[in-house]
Amino acid sequence: MAETAPILELRELRKSFGALKATDDVSLDVRPGEIHALIGPNGAGKSTLIHQVAGSLTPDGGEIRFNGEDISGLTVAQRVRLGLGRTFQVSSVAPEFSALRNVMLSVQSTQGSSFRFFKPVMHDASLVDAAMEKLSLVDLAERADVVAAELSHGERRQLEMAMALALNPKLLLLDEPMAGMGPEGSKNLTGFLDTLRHEVPILLVEHDMEAVFSLADRISVLVYGSVIASGSVDEIRTNRDVREAYLGEED
Ligand SMILES: Nc1ncnc2c1ncn2[C@@H]1O[C@H](COP(=O)(O)OP(=O)(O)OP(=O)(O)O)[C@@H](O)[C@H]1O
Structure with a gap:
């Protein structure tokens, strides 16, 4: 073979x-x-x-x-x-945003079309779905609405992984x-x-x-x-x- x-x-x-x-x-x-x-x-x-x-x-x-x-x-x-994906030792998480929003921003960055700026991010169902899928993958879906600064160290690592995976x-x-x-x-x-x-x-x-x-x-x-x-x-x-x-x- x-x-x-x-x-x-x-x-x-x-x-x-x-x-x-x-x-x-x-x-x-x-x-x-x-x-x-x-x-x-x-x-x-x-x-x-x-x-x-x-x-x-x-x-x-x-x-x-x-x-x-x-x-x-x-x-x-x-x-x-x-x-080529990676998780960073220096965190790329925006602490003031929810876990969901952080992953949505990663998903959005792969789409690269500027018209999306006219649509409020949190109301874009396709972005929400794609981000929730990644959060579920890393077992963080239940914490989607929690502000990143309030996540535990382990949860933040899971979030970073979800953000890395969102870039496919x-x-x-x-x-x-x-x-x-x-x-x-x-x-x-x-x-x-x-x-x-x-x-x-x-x-x-x-x-x-x-x-x-x-x-x-x-x-x-x-x-x-x-x-x-x-x-x-x-x-x-x-x-x-x-x-x-x-x-x-x-x-
Ligand atoms: N920017 C730099 N300038 C000079 N020396 C460096 C630099 N970065 C790393 N080194 C040196 O290169 C060697 C390898 O370091 P590196 O951090 O890659 O090791 P590591 O295997 O990742 O270690 P650890 O398990 O402790 O993280 C070390 O001797 C380190 O001091």
Whole structure:
């Protein structure tokens, strides 16, 4: 059977900060239907890599291919329009608006027709429906009318996810989505991501190993900017280099 073409492919990506090689010849890919997790110790270069894929940081060399196209020279906005989605660590939520309105603004931004400005946003049934669908997906429909500033930390992360999904991404970059979620929130989000992968493949940076091991189809381990191992959960769990360099487990 022919291999499915990757949706995202990094080829020999490089980025240095002075003498520090934060991304050292990294090649990896994400295929349709999968969660590819990127793990590694603090300072290994995970966020630096995500920023280069998203377009907020320019690589020194190498290639970023998305859907078969080299996107290395595109801006963040151009990449978003092509379907590269992400949730931001710095929140893009407007705190004074309701959860529903925040998602509606995301939906609206995909439609790009100026005549909509003449129609009050909250009365546009198609926008409301589309936004409610995304809020339901992330299990936040019951909180639709709550002002974003009053949502809990976990709920705000769910809202950010709904806003990212409203842009109809073909791939999601998730940088530590479990951070600050608490056990219940992490469990819910894990369940959600587990089903989401079939619609949207995910490149996942996450420190929560329980979540990574239960979700990832493949894992790449980054240490000092280099991928030291890449494979299935079992392959990574039993890889001697990984255990020594990162997991620090007994035996
Ligand atoms: N703008 C920058 N200027 C200089 N050095 C930087 C910059 N951004 C990151 N670094 C350095 O690059 C290395 C990789 O950092 P990065 O934040 O990508 O690691 P990380 O794996 O995401 O870490 P963490 O798990 O703690 O979030 C670190 O040594 C960091 O100090």
